[in-house]
Amino acid sequence: MAPSAAPQRTVIENVAIATVDAEDTEYASGHIVVAGNRIESIGAGPAPQGLEHVVRRVDGTGHLATPGLVNTHHHFYQWITRGLATDHNLFDWLVALYPTWARIDEDMVRAAARGSLGMMARGGVTTAMDHHYVYPKGSGDLSGAIIGAARDMGVRFTLARGSMDRSEKDGGLPPDFAVESLEGALAATEETVEEHHDASFDAMTQVAVAPCSPFSVSTELMTRGAELARRLGVRLHTHGSETVEEEKFCHELFGKGPTDYFESTGWLGDDVWMAHCVHMNDSDIAAFARTGTGVAHCPSSNARLAAGIARVPDMLAAGVPVGLGVDGTASNESGELHTELRNALLINRLGAHKEAALNARQALRLGTYGGAQVLGRASQIGSLEAGKLADLVLWKIDGIGHSSIADPVTAIVFGAAAPVTLSLVDGEPVVEHGRLLKVDEDAVARAARDEARRLARIAAEH
Numbered sequence: 081m082a083p084s085a086a087p088q089r090t091v092i093e094n095v096a097i098a099t100v101d102a103e104d105t106e107y108a109s110g111h112i113v114v115a116g117n118r119i120e121s122i123g124a125g126p127a128p129q130g131l132e133h134v135v136r137r138v139d140g141t142g143h144l145a146t147p148g149l150v151n152t153h154h155h156f157y158q159w160i161t162r163g164l165a166t167d168h169n170l171f172d173w174l175v176a177l178y179p180t181w182a183r184i185d186e187d188m189v190r191a192a193a194r195g196s197l198g199m200m201a202r203g204g205v206t207t208a209m210d211h212h213y214v215y216p217k218g219s220g221d222l223s224g225a226i227i228g229a230a231r232d233m234g235v236r237f238t239l240a241r242g243s244m245d246r247s248e249k250d251g252g253l254p255p256d257f258a259v260e261s262l263e264g265a266l267a268a269t270e271e272t273v274e275e276h277h278d279a280s281f282d283a284m285t286q287v288a289v290a291p292c293s294p295f296s297v298s299t300e301l302m303t304r305g306a307e308l309a310r311r312l313g314v315r316l317h318t319h320g321s322e323t324v325e326e327e328k329f330c331h332e333l334f335g336k337g338p339t340d341y342f343e344s345t346g347w348l349g350d351d352v353w354m355a356h357c358v359h360m361n362d363s364d365i366a367a368f369a370r371t372g373t374g375v376a377h378c379p380s381s382n383a384r385l386a387a388g389i390a391r392v393p394d395m396l397a398a399g400v401p402v403g404l405g406v407d408g409t410a411s412n413e414s415g416e417l418h419t420e421l422r423n424a425l426l427i428n429r430l431g432a433h434k435e436a437a438l439n440a441r442q443a444l445r446l447g448t449y450g451g452a453q454v455l456g457r458a459s460q461i462g463s464l465e466a467g468k469l470a471d472l473v474l475w476k477i478d479g480i481g482h483s484s485i486a487d488p489v490t491a492i493v494f495g496a497a498a499p500v501t502l503s504l505v506d507g508e509p510v511v512e513h514g515r516l517l518k519v520d521e522d523a524v525a526r527a528a529r530d531e532a533r534r535l536a537r538i539a540a541e542h
């Protein structure tokens with residue numbers, strides 16, 4: 081019988097570290113030892129002597145190590161519809177794009193997912209999510225294509241299996257051919273959870289139940305979606321309180337605002353996270369805090385669609401878990417999470433709390449630990465601590481972009497997107513020197529361009 085394999089170790093030394101643990105512990109020069117897929121030790125100065133099975137030593141001089149970034153809201157398929165409807169508000173933008181989105185198929189979604197994931201991974205994202213809600217009839221195995229793309233890229237992943245069943249004929253926004261039936265959506269969601277959700281500590285793939293939004297989903301799909309998620313023991317995700325138009329829509333259709341509507345359909349709880357939450361009054365924020373409902377803050381998308389500024393400082397003060405989201409790249413063409421760290425900080429300073437709204441360390445926390453919290457994975461990822469999974473990034477801060485910025489955390493949040501010298505997911509290198517290791521980056525770019533052109537051609541024919 082072969083002896084059980086001892087865990088292989090990677091030792092990183094001479095590196096500045098922002099752990100983002102509960103005390104915000106930082107080291108000006110420290111070490112991280114990774115054994116297998118876990119962080120074995122972390123601290124000031126060099127690594128312990130005499131470690132066995134060391135397969136790699138990394139000199140982190142000139143770098144800051146942080147937890148890998150966690151993205152909590154995205155729509156991968158939009159990677160191939162970027163740069164369209166650039167001067168619209170949310171509802172006009174949706175109406176302009178739905179007819180194109182309704183023509184997506186499996187090859188398009190795969191290429192778009194690889195583009196979205198590749199862009200994020202290059203920029204230090206180690207855990208991604210995709211809220212996918214467009215499942216046109218006969219379009220193939222879209223969920224399988226997305227999950228496969230994340231697996232190929234080596235990134236930890238949550239698929240929020242979305243759905244829409246309220247089309248134009250029922251007073252909703254999407255066209256008829258872009259929606260599923262109520263029963264069809266619920267059955268397909270349950271099947272996706274059964275097939276792909278992994279509840280283990282070091283899961284690489286998880287699935288959440290995620291009807292799209294109040295204005296594209298029936299009340300019954302919301303209610304039964306929540307029941308389904310709780311029966312299966314998975315998380316719940318949707319869009320909420322994004323615009324004033326949505327608030328008006330909810331009042332007209334349901335006789336109440338979005339948060340009260342969510343409460344009445346079982347959608348507040350510590351197993352729920354919601355994208356945007358821009359238009360929240362004090363009692364909405366208190367309801368989120370009381371129930372532990374999380375928020376995916378998407379400042380770039382909110383700015384592009386002129387939706388408004390989410391009250392992140394008030395949410396944090398009330399104890400609401402808040403993470404960051406890129407949102408779909410049809411409303412945030414950059415598709416990288418660094419922009420969200422920076423914009424969360426800058427845009428919130430334009431709100432009521434001015435320069436006290438957020439600081440660089442709070443912004444980094446939103447993009448790491450906060451994201452882990454809203455995805456329900458704070459015990460496993462989101463901070464650099466012994467025993468947690470080895471998802472971490474080494475940012476190069478001694479190059480032209482950052483060498484003269486006084487403080488390492490300030491450098492990566494206020495400064496330009498810092499080059500990623502090394503990114504580990506589950507202890508495995510995924511990015512080195514700014515390049516993806518597991519896929520051919522140029523092939524990903526070519527396929528995305530080709531599928532974007534094919535989609536534009538097909539959409540033009542209808």
Ligand SMILES: [Zn+2]
Pocket residue numbers: 153154155319355407408
């Ligand atoms: Zn969204």
